[in-house]
Amino acid sequence: MTGPRISESAVRRLALYLRLLRDLRGQGVELVSSRELAERSGATSAQVRKDLSLFGSFGKRGRGYAVDALADTLESILGLEKSWRVCLVGVGKIGAALLGYRDLSRRGFEVVAAFDTEPGKVGLEVFGIRVRPLSELARIVRRERVEIGIIATPPESAQEIAKCLADAGVGAILNFAPVELTESDHVPIRTMDVVLELEGLSYLLATAARTDRRSTAS
């Protein structure tokens, strides 16, 4: 089964449903309806059903979805049955925060190596991970069979490092540097950017302010 073509937002929703299902499973709930999943995830019930139906029929009409089975199915679809081997490049404030973030390993993403250029940082142990010099990246990524790279460097070096990671064989990259990276090879890249997100909110606030001024103007 080579899954259907499916949008990025649909995948995100599936991951969200999975999180909810795990909670419900923990609470001992056995059945859940698309309506309930929708409420808790901020989607509509039709959306939930469509998303799930892309991969098969998992529900029982009149009853809902079996929490446990559906959680297993989603884990399989999302590739979360195994745990992924991750490396971090750039042990600055964000990088260090990520190393200390317990949820990563708890949710299946094991940080197995960390790299930095700064001599003052190389050799340190940060939350149990030894920081290695960048020069060892290719070697270690191969040796440790790293599958996902996280970039948390300044924007200037990010593109180059993305290239190194791709060349060294990682299959996907999560980028925290505030630049749009172009992907080498076919290695998908996701960028997370706090400032960009805040700027999105700024637009909404500014628009709201403009509207207010208009409607309450003398």
Add this chain to the structure above:
Amino acid sequence: MTGPRISESAVRRLALYLRLLRDLRGQGVELVSSRELAERSGATSAQVRKDLSLFGSFGKRGRGYAVDALADTLESILGLEKSWRVCLVGVGKIGAALLGYRDLSRRGFEVVAAFDTEPGKVGLEVFGIRVRPLSELARIVRRERVEIGIIATPPESAQEIAKCLADAGVGAILNFAPVELTESDHVPIRTMDVVLELEGLSYLLATAARTDRRSTAS
């Protein structure tokens, strides 16, 4: 001028163009074409032109866009001419990393207050910001005229805090807690979730692996 209805992804792209324009301005470049902006932002040139044309005609046919003027225009559209007053709730690892993140104030988001419940943290100064008890949130948010709230607490408390922030008068919320929050009032909320993002990549990796197995199967 009450701006047009515009999608979240379009706003994100505008913010991206603005960043590129600032770079170009810094380099002394005076004109830029939609094609160049497209290349650097990962969009298509038609997309760039459509995005910009939603708000007016800023380019010169045959030449391109005046970098300086367009940057100013985008700043105005996105509400980035002023600097926004931000508060942080939850000074854990992510919260502390944010307090230390210079780019926030540099790019127009000034953290003017921080809160935490933990007695061990209250009173500390983290990167120059004093951590206050959560009980003071409403009072300080009002006094400091905070416009945007950032939530970096455990997921259990996030919804409650979103409510407090909305009630206290913030106009937008950026949420780092791994829960889908329902908005109180009409306060928009954006959630950033590292694990969710990694799970999206996991899906791609798993799909690629499935496809490989299919096509190279005996």
Add this chain to the structure above:
DNA sequence: GTTTGCTTGTGAAATGATTCACAAGCAGAC
């Protein structure tokens, strides 16, 4: 002035995502 080369701005077309609406189906009550 005319030609050339390049670029914008934008309707129209194509594509993609979401919502609607309802037949099909399940389980429990009687």
Add this chain to the structure above:
DNA sequence: GTCTGCTTGTGAATCATTTCACAAGCAAAC
């Protein structure tokens, strides 16, 4: 068995976004 209440799965319809394609326009060369 049949009736009731509820829920899934899904084609069709709607809505949104992206891409196409090209007329209109600018500047420099000659």
